[in-house]
Amino acid sequence: PAPAAAVSVFKPGETTHAEPMTTMRKKIAEHMVMSRRTSAHVTTFFEVDMTDVAKLRDRHKAAFLAREGIKLTYLPFIAKAAIEAISRFPIINSSVDGDNIVYKRNVNLGIAVALPTGLIVPVVKRADEKNILGLARSIADLGERARSRKLLPDDVAGGTFTITNPGSFGGLIGTPIISQPQVAIMGVGVVEKRPVVINDAIAIRTMCILALSFDHRIIDGADADRYMADVKESLQRAAFTDLGV
Numbered sequence: 001p002a003p004a005a006a007v008s009v010f011k012p013g014e015t016t017h018a019e020p021m022t023t024m025r026k027k028i029a030e031h032m033v034m035s036r037r038t039s040a041h042v043t044t045f046f047e048v049d050m051t052d053v054a055k056l057r058d059r060h061k062a063a064f065l066a067r068e069g070i071k072l073t074y075l076p077f078i079a080k081a082a083i084e085a086i087s088r089f090p091i092i093n094s095s096v097d098g099d100n101i102v103y104k105r106n107v108n109l110g111i112a113v114a115l116p117t118g119l120i121v122p123v124v125k126r127a128d129e130k131n132i133l134g135l136a137r138s139i140a141d142l143g144e145r146a147r148s149r150k151l152l153p154d155d156v157a158g159g160t161f162t163i164t165n166p167g168s169f170g171g172l173i174g175t176p177i178i179s180q181p182q183v184a185i186m187g188v189g190v191v192e193k194r195p196v197v198i199n200d201a202i203a204i205r206t207m208c209i210l211a212l213s214f215d216h217r218i219i220d221g222a223d224a225d226r227y228m229a230d231v232k233e234s235l236q237r238a239a240f241t242d243l244g245v
Contacts, residue, residue, distance in 0.1 A: 031179075041216070043175040046211075048231075049207060068133075075136075077132060079163055080132055081234040083109065085227055085231045092224075093184075108125050109127035111162070113142070120146050164185060164187050167189045167191060172190055187213070191207070210231065
């Protein structure tokens with residue numbers, strides 16, 4: 001059939017300005033629409049008490065900055081908890097191939113980086129083999145090279161699970177779209193102090209909301225929630241034995 005005629009989104013005489021999409025923006029648009037068509041998207045949200053992680057980070061961040069020249073953020077801690085939980089819930093680190101579920105041996109962690117021209121997702125290869133220090137170094141290096149346009153093609157290939165961090169801009173919560181052919185993506189909300197109820201008393205705690213968008217074709221809600229509960233429990237205990245700092 002003949003293609004449908006394009007429908008104008010503005011009326012003649014309106015005060016408007018139109019400009020063509022960049023190549024990057026067109027590719028992002030195509031990938032996002034394709035992902036929504038491909039995966040049955042569901043998002044679950046977990047509120048996490050990050051107070052103990054904040055204390056751990058505070059103890060090491062000055063020495064880390066002095067030695068490494070980069071800031072020790074919350075992201076490596078969240079990434080480490082997410083990666084370790086994947087070893088207990090490997091369906092999170094899989095993909096769909098026809099009627100088969102393909103489980104990946106290593107976690108190649110995509111970290112979404114916002115650029116003035118769009119979004120790019122460089123990949124920390126074999127992230128499951130790195131400690132907190134290794135993750136912090138890799139995340140900082142990839143982010144810097146992404147912003148300076150020095151990434152190589154291999155730097156953005158082969159991701160098996162992705163984390164995106166709208167909290168760096170103050171975002172409280174979000175529903176990220178899965179990066180195909182992956183089956184899950186975690187969104188990290190802003191880490192900030194808020195009043196919460198603990199043992200019937202109001203306390204000030206460092207809190208964060210984590211979101212997991214997952215492909216309901218192969219991941220059931222119960223499994224996604226068990227995975228997120230595992231991540232939450234690790235973060236709330238600050239259960240990190242190998243910081244490398």
